[in-house]
Amino acid sequence: MKYFLVSLLSVLLLSCSMEEEFPQDWLDDPTEVEWEETKFDFGEIKEGEKISHTFRFKNVGDKPLKIFECKSNCGCTTAEDCSKKPPVAPGEWGEVTVQYSSSLRPGPVVKSLTVNMNTRPVPNVLKLVGKVVPN
Known part of the structure; x- marks a missing residue:
């Protein structure tokens, strides 16, 4: 019982100290985004190689566009x-650069990066696809 109460108290204290991840005013008043591409095929790379690709987008809405976070589906894929x-x-271009490390991962690759921004729909998903060949 003692451990349960300590755990419960810890969770409550942590939740009180967390900042709001997505400010409500940004979500209530979304803008519009158009991506040049949402999928990049890097072809074949050798095991152990790293690739980087920059996805470009345009704010086609009438409000400033803010990116709150970029999350990947694994540790081998990262973003700034x-x-x-x-x-x-509005009317300007932005970028999200993604890196993929193929270390110890031969075979077909499909990796995604979720970009949360003040746009509808949320989220925006970017994909890296290709094939890693053994050395």
């Missing part, structure tokens, strides 16, 4: 810290 990027003004 998107939350530190300044808002993209």
